Amino acid sequence: MGRTDEGDPMAKYLLLKHYRGAPSSVNDVPMDRWTPEEIDAHVAYMQGFATRLGESGEYVDGQALAPEGAWVRSDGEGRPPVTDGPFAETKDLIAGWMVIDVDSWERAVELAGELSAAPGAGGKPIHEWLEVRPFLGAPPTVTE
Amino acid sequence: MTRRRHRAPGTGAVPGVDGARLRELIPEVIGVLVRRGADFASAEDAVQEALLKALGTWPADPPRDPKGWLVTVAWRRYLDHRRSERARSGREVAYDLQPSPGPVPAADDTLQLYALCAHPSLAPASAVALTLRAVGGLTTRQIAEAYLVPEATMAQRISRAKRRIAEVPLDRPGDLATVLRVLYLIYNEGHSGEVDLATEAIRVTRQLAAAADEPEVAGLLALMLLHHARRAARTDPAGRLVPLAEQDRSLWDTALIAEGVEILQGALARDRLGEYQAQAAIAALHDDARRFEETDWVQIVEWYDELVALTGSEVARLNRAVAVGEADGAPAGLAALAEVDPRLPRRTAAAAYLHERAGQLAEAADLYAAAARAATNLAERDHLTRRAARLRQAASG
Structure with a gap:
Protein backbone atom coordinates (compact mmCIF):
# COMPACT_ATOMS: atom_id res chain seq x y z
CA MET A 1 0.00 0.00 0.00
CA GLY A 2 1.50 3.31 1.06
CA ARG A 3 -0.41 5.24 -1.54
CA THR A 4 0.65 8.74 -2.44
CA ASP A 5 -2.51 10.69 -2.78
CA GLU A 6 -3.61 14.12 -1.72
CA GLY A 7 -6.94 14.89 -0.21
CA ASP A 8 -8.91 12.28 1.68
CA PRO A 9 -8.17 13.04 5.34
CA MET A 10 -10.06 10.04 6.58
CA ALA A 11 -10.66 6.68 4.98
CA LYS A 12 -12.64 3.64 5.90
CA TYR A 13 -11.13 0.20 6.18
CA LEU A 14 -12.65 -3.21 6.72
CA LEU A 15 -10.92 -5.50 9.20
CA LEU A 16 -11.98 -9.00 8.25
CA LYS A 17 -11.73 -11.99 10.54
CA HIS A 18 -11.88 -15.54 9.21
CA TYR A 19 -13.15 -18.81 10.61
CA ARG A 20 -11.28 -20.49 7.77
CA GLY A 21 -9.14 -19.48 4.85
CA ALA A 22 -6.63 -17.20 6.57
CA PRO A 23 -3.10 -18.44 7.23
CA SER A 24 -2.79 -20.22 10.61
CA SER A 25 -2.51 -17.98 13.62
CA VAL A 26 0.48 -18.21 15.94
CA ASN A 27 -1.57 -19.38 18.95
CA ASP A 28 -3.73 -21.75 16.91
CA VAL A 29 -6.11 -23.50 19.31
CA PRO A 30 -9.85 -23.75 18.44
CA MET A 31 -11.98 -21.63 20.77
CA ASP A 32 -13.92 -24.64 22.09
CA ARG A 33 -10.69 -25.93 23.64
CA TRP A 34 -10.13 -22.75 25.64
CA THR A 35 -11.06 -22.44 29.30
CA PRO A 36 -14.21 -20.42 30.09
CA GLU A 37 -12.01 -17.74 31.67
CA GLU A 38 -9.95 -17.51 28.50
CA ILE A 39 -13.14 -17.05 26.48
CA ASP A 40 -14.34 -14.33 28.89
CA ALA A 41 -11.01 -12.56 28.62
CA HIS A 42 -11.19 -12.72 24.83
CA VAL A 43 -14.74 -11.34 24.69
CA ALA A 44 -13.87 -8.56 27.14
CA TYR A 45 -10.84 -7.62 25.03
CA MET A 46 -12.93 -7.40 21.87
CA GLN A 47 -15.57 -5.24 23.58
CA GLY A 48 -12.91 -3.01 25.07
CA PHE A 49 -11.30 -2.62 21.67
CA ALA A 50 -14.57 -1.46 20.08
CA THR A 51 -15.25 0.90 22.99
CA ARG A 52 -11.79 2.44 22.69
CA LEU A 53 -12.31 3.01 18.97
CA GLY A 54 -15.64 4.69 19.70
CA GLU A 55 -13.88 6.99 22.16
CA SER A 56 -11.13 7.83 19.69
CA GLY A 57 -13.74 8.68 17.03
CA GLU A 58 -12.63 5.89 14.69
CA TYR A 59 -15.35 3.26 15.09
CA VAL A 60 -17.95 2.74 12.38
CA ASP A 61 -19.38 -0.74 12.66
CA GLY A 62 -18.69 -4.29 13.81
CA GLN A 63 -20.61 -7.50 13.27
CA ALA A 64 -20.13 -11.21 13.74
CA LEU A 65 -21.36 -13.85 11.31
CA ALA A 66 -22.66 -17.38 11.89
CA PRO A 67 -20.52 -20.01 10.18
CA GLU A 68 -23.44 -21.59 8.35
CA GLY A 69 -25.14 -20.27 5.22
CA ALA A 70 -25.29 -21.15 1.55
CA TRP A 71 -24.36 -19.96 -1.93
CA VAL A 72 -27.32 -18.40 -3.71
CA ARG A 73 -27.78 -17.40 -7.32
CA SER A 74 -30.59 -16.41 -9.67
CA ASP A 75 -31.96 -19.20 -11.84
CA GLY A 76 -33.78 -16.91 -14.25
CA GLU A 77 -36.99 -14.96 -14.27
CA GLY A 78 -40.01 -16.62 -12.69
CA ARG A 79 -37.90 -19.30 -11.02
CA PRO A 80 -36.81 -19.43 -7.39
CA PRO A 81 -33.13 -18.73 -6.68
CA VAL A 82 -30.86 -21.77 -6.58
CA THR A 83 -29.06 -22.49 -3.31
CA ASP A 84 -25.98 -24.59 -2.75
CA GLY A 85 -25.05 -25.44 0.82
CA PRO A 86 -23.79 -26.15 3.36
CA PHE A 87 -20.42 -24.73 2.42
CA ALA A 88 -17.59 -27.07 1.47
CA GLU A 89 -14.90 -27.56 4.11
CA THR A 90 -12.42 -25.77 1.86
CA LYS A 91 -14.41 -22.54 1.51
CA ASP A 92 -12.86 -19.35 2.86
CA LEU A 93 -15.23 -18.46 5.70
CA ILE A 94 -15.66 -14.97 7.12
CA ALA A 95 -16.28 -14.80 10.89
CA GLY A 96 -16.98 -11.11 11.23
CA TRP A 97 -15.78 -7.62 10.54
CA MET A 98 -15.08 -4.25 11.94
CA VAL A 99 -15.24 -1.04 9.92
CA ILE A 100 -12.94 1.78 11.04
CA ASP A 101 -12.54 5.37 9.86
CA VAL A 102 -8.92 6.42 10.31
CA ASP A 103 -6.30 8.93 9.20
CA SER A 104 -4.03 6.57 7.34
CA TRP A 105 -3.26 3.07 6.13
CA GLU A 106 -0.60 2.92 8.85
CA ARG A 107 -3.22 3.56 11.53
CA ALA A 108 -5.48 0.85 10.05
CA VAL A 109 -2.58 -1.61 10.23
CA GLU A 110 -1.79 -0.56 13.81
CA LEU A 111 -5.39 -1.20 14.88
CA ALA A 112 -5.58 -4.53 13.04
CA GLY A 113 -2.43 -5.52 14.91
CA GLU A 114 -4.10 -4.72 18.22
CA LEU A 115 -7.20 -6.67 17.29
CA SER A 116 -5.09 -9.63 16.20
CA ALA A 117 -3.42 -9.66 19.62
CA ALA A 118 -6.69 -10.52 21.42
CA PRO A 119 -5.97 -13.12 24.11
CA GLY A 120 -6.68 -16.78 23.33
CA ALA A 121 -5.62 -20.16 24.69
CA GLY A 122 -3.35 -19.93 27.74
CA GLY A 123 -4.20 -16.23 27.97
CA LYS A 124 -1.64 -15.61 25.24
CA PRO A 125 -2.35 -13.39 22.22
CA ILE A 126 -3.83 -15.28 19.27
CA HIS A 127 -1.78 -13.38 16.67
CA GLU A 128 -4.30 -14.34 14.01
CA TRP A 129 -4.19 -13.00 10.45
CA LEU A 130 -6.77 -10.34 9.72
CA GLU A 131 -7.59 -9.01 6.29
CA VAL A 132 -7.40 -5.18 6.00
CA ARG A 133 -9.23 -3.73 3.00
CA PRO A 134 -9.66 -0.07 2.00
CA PHE A 135 -13.16 1.10 1.03
CA LEU A 136 -13.63 2.77 -2.31
CA GLY A 137 -14.58 6.33 -1.37
CA ALA A 138 -16.34 9.11 -3.22
CA PRO A 139 -14.68 11.02 -6.08
CA PRO A 140 -13.04 14.37 -5.29
CA THR A 141 -14.51 17.47 -6.94
CA VAL A 142 -11.27 19.11 -8.04
CA THR A 143 -9.35 16.76 -10.32
CA GLU A 144 -7.75 19.08 -12.84
CA MET B 1 -20.82 6.98 -5.11
CA LEU B 97 -25.93 35.30 36.06
CA GLN B 98 -26.38 38.55 34.16
CA PRO B 99 -23.07 39.55 32.68
CA SER B 100 -22.89 42.64 30.56
CA PRO B 101 -23.25 41.90 26.85
CA GLY B 102 -19.86 41.58 25.22
CA PRO B 103 -18.53 43.96 22.59
CA VAL B 104 -19.68 43.66 18.98
CA PRO B 105 -18.06 40.65 17.26
CA ALA B 106 -14.94 41.69 15.45
CA ALA B 107 -13.35 40.21 12.35
CA ASP B 108 -10.43 39.11 14.52
CA ASP B 109 -12.71 36.83 16.53
CA THR B 110 -13.87 35.10 13.37
CA LEU B 111 -10.30 34.50 12.28
CA GLN B 112 -9.26 33.16 15.68
CA LEU B 113 -12.17 30.74 15.74
CA TYR B 114 -11.36 29.40 12.26
CA ALA B 115 -7.70 29.04 13.19
CA LEU B 116 -8.48 27.27 16.45
CA CYS B 117 -10.75 24.73 14.73
CA ALA B 118 -8.08 24.08 12.09
CA HIS B 119 -5.21 24.03 14.59
CA PRO B 120 -2.13 22.23 13.22
CA SER B 121 -2.09 19.87 16.22
CA LEU B 122 -5.37 18.34 14.98
CA ALA B 123 -5.59 15.51 12.45
CA PRO B 124 -7.33 16.74 9.28
CA ALA B 125 -10.50 14.73 9.93
CA SER B 126 -10.82 16.21 13.42
CA ALA B 127 -10.20 19.74 12.16
CA VAL B 128 -12.82 19.23 9.46
CA ALA B 129 -15.41 17.98 11.97
CA LEU B 130 -14.75 20.74 14.50
CA THR B 131 -14.79 23.43 11.82
CA LEU B 132 -18.12 22.19 10.49
CA ARG B 133 -19.65 22.32 13.96
CA ALA B 134 -18.19 25.49 15.48
CA VAL B 135 -17.68 27.58 12.34
CA GLY B 136 -20.22 25.97 10.02
CA GLY B 137 -22.97 25.66 12.63
CA LEU B 138 -23.86 22.10 11.68
CA THR B 139 -25.18 19.55 14.13
CA THR B 140 -23.12 16.51 15.10
CA ARG B 141 -25.69 14.29 13.38
CA GLN B 142 -25.40 16.22 10.11
CA ILE B 143 -21.61 15.94 10.17
CA ALA B 144 -21.75 12.23 11.02
CA GLU B 145 -24.14 11.62 8.12
CA ALA B 146 -21.94 13.55 5.75
CA TYR B 147 -18.94 11.37 6.54
CA LEU B 148 -20.89 8.13 7.03
CA VAL B 149 -19.89 7.38 10.61
CA PRO B 150 -22.12 6.88 13.67
CA GLU B 151 -23.15 10.05 15.49
CA ALA B 152 -21.50 8.82 18.71
CA THR B 153 -18.18 8.36 16.89
CA MET B 154 -18.38 11.86 15.42
CA ALA B 155 -19.27 13.32 18.83
CA GLN B 156 -16.18 11.65 20.32
CA ARG B 157 -13.99 12.86 17.48
CA ILE B 158 -15.11 16.43 18.14
CA SER B 159 -14.72 16.16 21.94
CA ARG B 160 -11.21 14.80 21.56
CA ALA B 161 -10.33 17.57 19.16
CA LYS B 162 -11.52 20.14 21.67
CA ARG B 163 -9.55 18.55 24.49
CA ARG B 164 -6.48 18.63 22.30
CA ILE B 165 -6.73 22.37 21.67
CA ALA B 166 -7.85 23.22 25.21
CA GLU B 167 -4.53 24.89 25.99
CA VAL B 168 -4.35 26.94 22.81
CA PRO B 169 -4.84 30.62 23.62
CA LEU B 170 -7.60 32.35 21.64
CA ASP B 171 -5.94 35.73 21.53
CA ARG B 172 -3.33 35.37 18.83
CA PRO B 173 -3.49 35.00 15.07
CA GLY B 174 -3.58 31.41 13.84
CA ASP B 175 -2.21 29.68 10.81
CA LEU B 176 -4.22 30.76 7.76
CA ALA B 177 -2.72 28.02 5.55
CA THR B 178 -4.17 25.23 7.70
CA VAL B 179 -7.55 26.98 7.76
CA LEU B 180 -7.61 27.11 3.96
CA ARG B 181 -6.55 23.46 3.75
CA VAL B 182 -9.43 22.41 6.00
CA LEU B 183 -11.98 24.43 4.01
CA TYR B 184 -10.61 22.93 0.79
CA LEU B 185 -11.02 19.42 2.21
CA ILE B 186 -14.62 20.14 3.21
CA TYR B 187 -15.34 21.37 -0.31
CA ASN B 188 -13.51 18.65 -2.17
CA GLU B 189 -14.43 15.45 -0.39
CA GLY B 190 -17.27 13.30 -1.52
CA HIS B 191 -20.12 13.36 0.90
CA SER B 192 -23.71 12.46 1.52
CA GLY B 193 -26.48 13.34 3.91
CA GLU B 194 -28.96 16.15 4.29
CA VAL B 195 -26.50 19.02 4.26
CA ASP B 196 -24.58 19.82 1.09
CA LEU B 197 -21.00 20.29 2.26
CA ALA B 198 -19.79 21.90 -0.96
CA THR B 199 -22.32 24.70 -0.46
CA GLU B 200 -21.42 24.93 3.23
CA ALA B 201 -17.71 25.14 2.39
CA ILE B 202 -18.43 28.04 0.04
CA ARG B 203 -20.53 29.76 2.70
CA VAL B 204 -17.88 29.56 5.42
CA THR B 205 -15.15 30.55 2.96
CA ARG B 206 -17.21 33.61 2.04
CA GLN B 207 -17.46 34.41 5.76
CA LEU B 208 -13.70 34.07 6.09
CA ALA B 209 -13.07 36.20 3.00
CA ALA B 210 -15.20 38.94 4.57
CA ALA B 211 -13.02 38.84 7.69
CA ALA B 212 -9.58 38.19 6.19
CA ASP B 213 -8.42 40.38 3.34
CA GLU B 214 -5.86 37.90 1.97
CA PRO B 215 -5.31 36.96 -1.70
CA GLU B 216 -5.17 33.23 -0.94
CA VAL B 217 -8.53 33.32 0.87
CA ALA B 218 -10.00 35.01 -2.20
CA GLY B 219 -8.16 32.46 -4.36
CA LEU B 220 -9.74 29.55 -2.50
CA LEU B 221 -13.19 31.11 -2.72
CA ALA B 222 -12.71 31.68 -6.47
CA LEU B 223 -11.51 28.08 -6.90
CA MET B 224 -14.63 26.75 -5.19
CA LEU B 225 -16.99 28.98 -7.19
CA LEU B 226 -15.32 28.17 -10.50
CA HIS B 227 -15.68 24.42 -9.86
CA HIS B 228 -19.12 24.70 -8.33
CA ALA B 229 -20.24 26.39 -11.55
CA ARG B 230 -19.73 23.11 -13.43
CA ARG B 231 -21.54 20.97 -10.90
CA ALA B 232 -24.66 20.25 -12.98
CA ALA B 233 -22.52 19.04 -15.88
CA ARG B 234 -20.14 16.87 -13.86
CA THR B 235 -22.43 13.84 -13.68
CA ASP B 236 -25.09 12.67 -16.11
CA PRO B 237 -28.66 11.81 -15.08
CA ALA B 238 -27.58 8.18 -14.52
CA GLY B 239 -24.92 9.40 -12.06
CA ARG B 240 -21.95 8.66 -14.32
CA LEU B 241 -18.92 10.96 -14.12
CA VAL B 242 -18.68 13.15 -17.22
CA PRO B 243 -15.09 14.20 -18.00
CA LEU B 244 -14.41 17.87 -18.70
CA ALA B 245 -13.93 17.20 -22.43
CA GLU B 246 -17.45 15.79 -22.73
CA GLN B 247 -19.40 18.08 -20.41
CA ASP B 248 -22.44 19.97 -21.69
CA ARG B 249 -21.06 23.46 -21.12
CA SER B 250 -24.48 25.05 -21.49
CA LEU B 251 -25.18 23.61 -18.03
CA TRP B 252 -22.34 25.61 -16.47
CA ASP B 253 -23.46 28.41 -14.15
CA THR B 254 -22.24 31.58 -15.87
CA ALA B 255 -23.09 33.83 -12.90
CA LEU B 256 -20.84 31.77 -10.60
CA ILE B 257 -18.09 31.79 -13.23
CA ALA B 258 -18.31 35.58 -13.54
CA GLU B 259 -18.17 35.99 -9.78
CA GLY B 260 -15.26 33.55 -9.43
CA VAL B 261 -13.28 35.27 -12.20
CA GLU B 262 -13.85 38.69 -10.66
CA ILE B 263 -12.71 37.54 -7.22
CA LEU B 264 -9.70 35.82 -8.75
CA GLN B 265 -8.68 38.88 -10.77
CA GLY B 266 -8.86 41.01 -7.64
CA ALA B 267 -6.60 38.54 -5.84
CA LEU B 268 -4.08 38.17 -8.67
CA ALA B 269 -3.81 41.96 -9.00
CA ARG B 270 -2.23 42.04 -5.54
CA ASP B 271 0.73 40.08 -6.84
CA ARG B 272 1.03 37.60 -3.97
CA LEU B 273 0.47 34.34 -5.79
CA GLY B 274 -0.35 31.16 -3.91
CA GLU B 275 -1.51 27.65 -4.70
CA TYR B 276 -5.24 28.38 -4.51
CA GLN B 277 -4.98 31.36 -6.83
CA ALA B 278 -3.01 29.24 -9.29
CA GLN B 279 -5.57 26.42 -9.13
CA ALA B 280 -8.39 28.93 -9.55
CA ALA B 281 -6.62 30.41 -12.58
CA ILE B 282 -6.55 26.94 -14.18
CA ALA B 283 -10.24 26.43 -13.39
CA ALA B 284 -11.03 29.87 -14.85
CA LEU B 285 -9.24 29.03 -18.12
CA HIS B 286 -11.35 25.89 -18.44
CA ASP B 287 -14.51 27.83 -17.61
CA ASP B 288 -13.61 30.44 -20.25
CA ALA B 289 -13.65 27.92 -23.10
CA ARG B 290 -17.06 27.62 -24.69
CA ARG B 291 -15.98 24.35 -26.31
CA PHE B 292 -13.28 21.92 -25.13
CA GLU B 293 -11.37 22.55 -28.38
CA GLU B 294 -11.11 26.24 -27.51
CA THR B 295 -9.28 25.58 -24.24
CA ASP B 296 -6.12 27.67 -23.87
CA TRP B 297 -3.82 24.77 -22.94
CA VAL B 298 -0.62 26.79 -23.36
CA GLN B 299 -1.71 29.16 -20.59
CA ILE B 300 -2.93 26.25 -18.48
CA VAL B 301 0.50 24.61 -18.71
CA GLU B 302 2.07 27.89 -17.59
CA TRP B 303 -0.19 27.97 -14.55
CA TYR B 304 0.68 24.37 -13.76
CA ASP B 305 4.34 25.37 -13.89
CA GLU B 306 3.55 28.00 -11.26
CA LEU B 307 1.58 25.51 -9.20
CA VAL B 308 4.40 22.94 -9.30
CA ALA B 309 6.91 25.63 -8.35
CA LEU B 310 4.70 26.73 -5.44
CA THR B 311 3.81 23.32 -4.05
CA GLY B 312 6.07 20.65 -5.55
CA SER B 313 2.90 18.56 -5.57
CA GLU B 314 3.00 15.30 -7.53
CA VAL B 315 -0.71 15.65 -8.27
CA ALA B 316 0.02 19.03 -9.88
CA ARG B 317 2.82 17.41 -11.94
CA LEU B 318 0.41 14.70 -13.05
CA ASN B 319 -2.24 17.20 -14.14
CA ARG B 320 0.45 19.29 -15.81
CA ALA B 321 1.50 16.26 -17.90
CA VAL B 322 -2.08 15.88 -19.16
CA ALA B 323 -2.19 19.59 -20.02
CA VAL B 324 1.18 19.31 -21.83
CA GLY B 325 -0.36 16.46 -23.83
CA GLU B 326 -3.13 18.79 -24.98
CA ALA B 327 -0.83 21.77 -25.64
CA ASP B 328 2.12 20.03 -27.32
CA GLY B 329 0.75 16.64 -28.33
CA ALA B 330 0.37 13.32 -26.59
CA PRO B 331 4.07 12.23 -26.89
CA ALA B 332 5.15 15.39 -25.04
CA GLY B 333 2.51 14.65 -22.40
CA LEU B 334 3.78 11.09 -21.99
CA ALA B 335 7.34 12.39 -21.64
CA ALA B 336 6.17 14.76 -18.89
CA LEU B 337 4.26 11.92 -17.24
CA ALA B 338 7.41 9.80 -17.08
CA GLU B 339 8.70 12.27 -14.46
CA VAL B 340 5.69 11.76 -12.17
CA ASP B 341 5.74 9.54 -9.07
CA PRO B 342 4.50 6.12 -10.26
CA ARG B 343 2.68 5.51 -6.96
CA LEU B 344 0.01 8.14 -7.68
CA PRO B 345 -3.25 6.23 -8.13
CA ARG B 346 -4.40 8.45 -11.00
CA ARG B 347 -1.14 8.21 -12.94
CA THR B 348 -2.18 5.12 -14.89
CA ALA B 349 -5.47 6.79 -15.84
CA ALA B 350 -3.52 9.80 -17.18
CA ALA B 351 -1.22 7.45 -19.15
CA ALA B 352 -4.27 5.70 -20.61
CA TYR B 353 -5.75 9.02 -21.72
CA LEU B 354 -2.51 10.19 -23.32
CA HIS B 355 -2.06 6.88 -25.18
CA GLU B 356 -5.63 7.17 -26.42
CA ARG B 357 -4.89 10.69 -27.68
CA ALA B 358 -1.76 9.32 -29.37
CA GLY B 359 -3.92 6.78 -31.21
CA GLN B 360 -2.41 3.79 -29.37
CA LEU B 361 -5.80 2.32 -28.62
CA ALA B 362 -4.91 -1.25 -27.59
CA GLU B 363 -2.34 0.01 -25.10
CA ALA B 364 -4.79 2.66 -23.88
CA ALA B 365 -7.47 0.01 -23.26
CA ASP B 366 -5.08 -2.09 -21.17
CA LEU B 367 -4.03 0.99 -19.20
CA TYR B 368 -7.64 2.05 -18.56
CA ALA B 369 -8.35 -1.44 -17.21
CA ALA B 370 -5.28 -1.24 -14.97
CA ALA B 371 -6.27 2.28 -13.87
CA ALA B 372 -9.73 1.02 -12.95
CA ARG B 373 -8.15 -1.57 -10.65
CA ALA B 374 -6.09 1.18 -8.98
CA ALA B 375 -9.02 3.61 -8.61
CA THR B 376 -9.76 4.75 -5.05
CA ASN B 377 -13.41 5.53 -5.66
CA LEU B 378 -16.29 3.76 -7.31
CA ALA B 379 -17.36 6.49 -9.74
CA GLU B 380 -13.85 6.76 -11.21
CA ARG B 381 -13.49 3.00 -11.38
CA ASP B 382 -16.76 2.68 -13.30
CA HIS B 383 -15.73 5.51 -15.62
CA LEU B 384 -12.32 3.96 -16.37
CA THR B 385 -13.81 0.49 -16.88
CA ARG B 386 -16.30 1.96 -19.34
CA ARG B 387 -13.49 3.65 -21.32
CA ALA B 388 -11.54 0.41 -21.51
CA ALA B 389 -14.66 -1.38 -22.71
CA ARG B 390 -15.37 1.31 -25.32
CA LEU B 391 -11.86 1.09 -26.79
CA ARG B 392 -11.95 -2.72 -26.86
CA GLN B 393 -15.33 -2.68 -28.55
CA ALA B 394 -14.02 -0.22 -31.16
CA ALA B 395 -10.96 -2.42 -31.75
CA SER B 396 -13.00 -5.58 -32.27
CA GLY B 397 -15.83 -3.90 -34.20
Missing part, protein backbone atom coordinates in the same frame (compact mmCIF):
# COMPACT_ATOMS: atom_id res chain seq x y z
CA THR B 2 -24.28 5.51 -5.16
CA ARG B 3 -25.51 7.72 -2.37
CA ARG B 4 -24.50 10.77 -4.34
CA ARG B 5 -26.07 9.49 -7.52
CA HIS B 6 -29.46 8.80 -6.16
CA ARG B 7 -29.81 11.53 -3.62
CA ALA B 8 -29.71 15.17 -4.53
CA PRO B 9 -27.67 17.20 -2.04
CA GLY B 10 -30.02 18.79 0.45
CA THR B 11 -30.01 22.03 2.30
CA GLY B 12 -30.64 20.56 5.73
CA ALA B 13 -33.89 22.48 5.69
CA VAL B 14 -36.16 22.67 8.70
CA PRO B 15 -39.56 24.19 7.85
CA GLY B 16 -39.85 27.75 9.15
CA VAL B 17 -36.13 28.08 9.88
CA ASP B 18 -33.62 29.81 7.64
CA GLY B 19 -30.97 27.09 7.99
CA ALA B 20 -28.13 29.04 6.43
CA ARG B 21 -28.86 32.10 8.59
CA LEU B 22 -29.07 29.95 11.71
CA ARG B 23 -25.76 28.27 10.90
CA GLU B 24 -24.15 31.67 10.31
CA LEU B 25 -25.08 32.76 13.82
CA ILE B 26 -23.36 29.81 15.53
CA PRO B 27 -19.76 31.11 15.41
CA GLU B 28 -20.99 34.57 16.45
CA VAL B 29 -22.77 33.14 19.48
CA ILE B 30 -19.72 31.08 20.45
CA GLY B 31 -17.76 34.33 20.23
CA VAL B 32 -20.16 36.06 22.62
CA LEU B 33 -19.88 33.27 25.21
CA VAL B 34 -16.09 33.22 24.98
CA ARG B 35 -15.92 36.97 25.48
CA ARG B 36 -18.11 36.56 28.56
CA GLY B 37 -15.44 34.32 29.98
CA ALA B 38 -16.51 30.82 28.94
CA ASP B 39 -13.79 28.47 27.75
CA PHE B 40 -14.08 27.50 24.10
CA ALA B 41 -14.93 23.83 24.67
CA SER B 42 -17.80 24.54 27.09
CA ALA B 43 -19.07 27.46 25.03
CA GLU B 44 -19.11 25.34 21.89
CA ASP B 45 -21.01 22.54 23.64
CA ALA B 46 -23.56 24.97 25.06
CA VAL B 47 -24.12 26.59 21.67
CA GLN B 48 -24.56 23.19 20.04
CA GLU B 49 -27.27 22.42 22.61
CA ALA B 50 -28.93 25.77 21.90
CA LEU B 51 -28.78 25.00 18.16
CA LEU B 52 -30.54 21.66 18.68
CA LYS B 53 -33.20 23.38 20.77
CA ALA B 54 -33.64 26.05 18.08
CA LEU B 55 -34.14 23.40 15.40
CA GLY B 56 -36.78 21.81 17.62
CA THR B 57 -38.72 24.89 18.72
CA TRP B 58 -38.27 27.60 16.06
CA PRO B 59 -40.55 26.02 13.43
CA ALA B 60 -43.53 26.42 15.82
CA ASP B 61 -42.32 29.45 17.70
CA PRO B 62 -39.80 31.57 15.79
CA PRO B 63 -37.97 34.15 17.91
CA ARG B 64 -37.99 37.84 16.99
CA ASP B 65 -34.27 38.08 17.72
CA PRO B 66 -32.68 34.76 16.70
CA LYS B 67 -29.19 35.68 17.83
CA GLY B 68 -30.37 37.02 21.19
CA TRP B 69 -32.40 33.83 21.67
CA LEU B 70 -29.38 31.64 20.95
CA VAL B 71 -27.13 33.66 23.26
CA THR B 72 -29.67 33.47 26.11
CA VAL B 73 -30.28 29.73 25.76
CA ALA B 74 -26.60 28.88 25.26
CA TRP B 75 -25.48 31.02 28.19
CA ARG B 76 -28.11 29.42 30.43
CA ARG B 77 -26.91 25.95 29.38
CA TYR B 78 -23.34 26.98 30.02
CA LEU B 79 -24.20 28.20 33.54
CA ASP B 80 -26.23 25.02 34.24
CA HIS B 81 -23.20 22.91 33.35
CA ARG B 82 -20.96 25.08 35.50
CA ARG B 83 -23.33 24.70 38.43
CA SER B 84 -23.56 20.93 38.15
CA GLU B 85 -19.78 20.72 37.83
CA ARG B 86 -19.37 22.82 40.94
CA ALA B 87 -22.02 20.84 42.79
CA ARG B 88 -20.16 17.65 41.89
CA SER B 89 -16.93 19.06 43.16
CA GLY B 90 -18.73 20.31 46.28
CA ARG B 91 -17.90 23.96 45.83
CA GLU B 92 -20.03 27.01 46.26
CA VAL B 93 -22.11 28.22 43.35
CA ALA B 94 -21.12 31.75 42.70
CA TYR B 95 -21.37 33.03 39.22
CA ASP B 96 -22.59 36.18 37.62
